[in-house]
Amino acid sequence: MIDGVGVYDIVAVATIVFFVGVFGFLTRKNLISLLISIELMLNAVVVNFVAFNKYLYPGRLDGYIFSLFVIAVAAAEVALAIALIIALYRLDNSIEADDMDSLQG
Amino acid sequence: MGERLLFYLLAGLMVLFSVLAVSTTRVIRAAVYLLFVMILMAGFYFMMGYNFLAGVQLMVYSGGIAVLIVIAVLLVHHIEHRVERLSAFEYLWKGAVVLAGMVLTLVSLRQFSFRRLEGAEHATVADVGERLLATGRGGYILPFEVISVLLLAVMVAAIVIAKGESENARNHD
Numbered sequence: 243m244i245d246g247v248g249v250y251d252i253v254a255v256a257t258i259v260f261f262v263g264v265f266g267f268l269t270r271k272n273l274i275s276l277l278i279s280i281e282l283m284l285n286a287v288v289v290n291f292v293a294f295n296k297y298l299y300p301g302r303l304d305g306y307i308f309s310l311f312v313i314a315v316a317a318a319e320v321a322l323a324i325a326l327i328i329a330l331y332r333l334d335n336s337i338e339a340d341d342m343d344s345l346q347g
Numbered sequence: 348m349g350e351r352l353l354f355y356l357l358a359g360l361m362v363l364f365s366v367l368a369v370s371t372t373r374v375i376r377a378a379v380y381l382l383f384v385m386i387l388m389a390g391f392y393f394m395m396g397y398n399f400l401a402g403v404q405l406m407v408y409s410g411g412i413a414v415l416i417v418i419a420v421l422l423v424h425h426i427e428h429r430v431e432r433l434s435a436f437e438y439l440w441k442g443a444v445v446l447a448g449m450v451l452t453l454v455s456l457r458q459f460s461f462r463r464l465e466g467a468e469h470a471t472v473a474d475v476g477e478r479l480l481a482t483g484r485g486g487y488i489l490p491f492e493v494i495s496v497l498l499l500a501v502m503v504a505a506i507v508i509a510k511g512e513s514e515n516a517r518n519h520d
Binding site: 302318 | 457
């Protein structure tokens with residue numbers, strides 16, 4: 243536990259970073275920038291898990307283990323997303339989200 | 348006092364770098380700001396005493412994901428490439444919506460009274476390892492194995508997706 247810092251402070255910082263990620267997701271048009279915004283959101287959620295585990299349930303490890311799982315799934319997600327981005331770039335020579343309409347009739 | 352100061356320093360830098368990551372027009376810079384945010388979060392985990400988790404965060408996020416994103420940027424963009432910006436009006440209303448959501452969440456968090464469940468803390472790496480591989484009540488062996496299979500499947504899928512097109516092109520020639 244951090245001296246003089248309550249659970250609210252940590253969760254508040256995580257909330258701000260999460261909503262900055264949401265803002266990025268809404269305003270960006272570039273696929274890699276969207277991926278970066280998603281990573282910001284995921285990171286903020288992991289901080290929440292860890293803070294709740296540390297401050298509210300110190301006798302248990304569930305938050306700790308869930309954050310490990312979230313990190314592993316996020317790594318898998320990024321690897322797959324980047325493979326898709328590279329494949330789409332080969333197809334269209336662009337990674338702007340507005341150009342991704344090849345499945346439209 | 349010192350720890351508190353360090354916490355607010357890390358928090359301020361984290362908010363600053365995350366805002367920069369979503370507002371800069373150069374994608375490569377956004378990736379590097381994301382890397383900074385991840386490193387600062389590892390600092391949080393170190394301060395909370397979860398050293399193993401901080402190490403995982405540094406290795407997987409900073410060492411793996413951030414580098415992967417940088418490589419992707421370099422593969423598909425020129426290094427000086429700038430993304431196009433939206434109109435000021437769109438920034439304004441999207442920012443207002445996000446700000447409203449943030450304030451709502453912060454206010455409702457402030458009003459919620461967190462209750463601490465007392466218990467002896469045991470969060471050494473050995474405890475985490477035993478808990479991950481426990482088969483009984485509260486054990487996490489099943490999600491652990493599912494994630495192992497998921498990672499393998501994703502690795503195969505990433506290779507197939509990223510190189511499939513060129514393989515086809517070669518067959519047609």
